[in-house]
Amino acid sequence: MIELVKQSKSQKVNTAETLYNVFSEEVNSGLERNPKCLPSKYFYDQKGDALFVKIMNLPEYYLTRSELEIFQHKTNQLINALELHPERYFELVELGAGDGLKTKELLKVLEHQNYKFDYLPIDISSNALNLLEDNLKQELPKVSVKTKQGDYFKVLDALKESKHPKIILFLGSNIGNMSDSAATKFMTKLSANLNPEDKLLLGVDLIKSKSVVLPAYNDSQGVTAAFNLNLLARINAELGADFNLNQFKHKPEYDENEGIAKSFIESCVNQIVTIKALGKSFKFLKGEKIHTEISRKYNDTLITEIIANANFSLDTKILDSKAYFADYILTRNA
Structure with missing residues (x-):
């Protein structure tokens, strides 16, 4: 029994180390690119999970309500x-x-x-x-x-x-x-x-007008902005970075002809951010954007x-x- 417990603990440590290493590598490769990007899957730490639950209950965020209606009725x-x-x-x-x-x-x-x-x-x-x-x-x-x-x-x-x-x-x-x-x-x-x-069973959001879609990614309470910027807070906490969240802002876009909503984090000033875990610093120009997420809308075609x-x-x-x-x-x- 003791040996099984030791093995279980060892497996958990190895999994945590693997996830940490992958996170570090993907942050590094994303910020080295031009234009810069970060994977949206890293939105979801404990705080990110809680923020997304709030997003799903926002009046502007129709997606969850629409699919929930299908599952309910x-x-x-x-x-x-x-x-x-x-x-x-x-x-x-x-x-x-x-x-x-x-x-x-x-x-x-x-x-x-x-x-x-x-x-x-x-x-x-x-x-x-x-x-x-x-x-x-x-x-x-x-x-x-x-x-x-x-x-x-x-x-x-x-x-x-x-x-x-x-x-x-x-x-x-x-x-x-x-x-x-x-x-x-x-x-x-x-x-x-x-x-x-x-x-x-594949659930997808359908292509529709900008007046419906864009507010879902830019709510009046600023919850989506906090969710997007929490990605930088996570890098600060887990990789020892010094992102100043007050010097970045949430920047959503949507083109209804293209049918793709995009989320960015935009630098408000010229600045340099250091990430200790990577042993690197990254330069950001004022107005430079980090692409964090796309949300493709679909049709049958x-x-x-x-x-x-x-x-x-x-x-x-x-x-x-x-x-x-x-x-x-x-x-x-x-």
């Missing part, structure tokens, strides 16, 4: 589209589970109707997974929850050995945080990590394009009442 339609049967066991795997707000609506119905399944949420944030697991123990104690921290594909590769049917949830338009080429590669790799007849090289067939899509958001159902081909 079209749950049985989702279950039928996913071809689930109460007597057949399956694994419900969620990529980037977060707080599980929408998924819980589906879990409630599956539990009530006595479906046989395990829920396997995957997230890079251990804090988010711990909070989700604790919450589900309180709200849905009968649901079997097996959390998985780490990279989506590494976890899926390990899960692929199981021949049980899998339902993959990739919600919240998280696919929209990738460029079109990256999304195409992601979908191709995702299909390769699944078995024939496995299903994917774009969805067809990003799955063109993937081994998926597109079954159907389910819309919210305003047609702001779509949940596409795809099947992994044989």
Whole structure:
């Protein structure tokens, strides 16, 4: 028993060290580029998780409400589209589970109707997974929850050995945080990590007017700005940087013809920032921007394009009442 505890502690230390090293490398490579960029996945530390929960409840942030409406009011339609049967066991795997707000609506119905399944949420944030697991123990104690921290594909590769049917949830338009080429590669790799007849529920935000989209990324309370700038605070805390957050600002953009919302952190002055963990300093000019996130909006044509090289067939899509958001159902081909 003592040896098992030691091994468990060692594994956790090794995982933490690996994540720290990857974080350092990606910050370094991003800030060395021209134009500068930082990966949006690093928004999600403990403070970032809490800020994003606030964002989801903002009046301007329609995305969560739109997909939540689908999960609340079209749950049985989702279950039928996913071809689930109460007597057949399956694994419900969620990529980037977060707080599980929408998924819980589906879990409630599956539990009530006595479906046989395990829920396997995957997230890079251990804090988010711990909070989700604790919450589900309180709200849905009968649901079997097996959390998985780490990279989506590494976890899926390990899960692929199981021949049980899998339902993959990739919600919240998280696919929209990738460029079109990256999304195409992601979908191709995702299909390769699944078995024939496995299903994917892909939630995406649809292309719409600037008057609706831009406020969702630039709310009047400044929560989104705090969320974006928290990335610099995280680099300060974890890598020993000296970013002065008062000398940077949140800068969102959206072109409805292109259908892509973009978030930047803009330097307000000429300045130099030192990151101790990297042993480097980085020069910022006034007005220079760090690209932190994209949020691609989709339509049927774009969805067809990003799955063109993937081994998926597109079954159907389910819309919210305003047609702001779509949940596409795809099947992994044989």
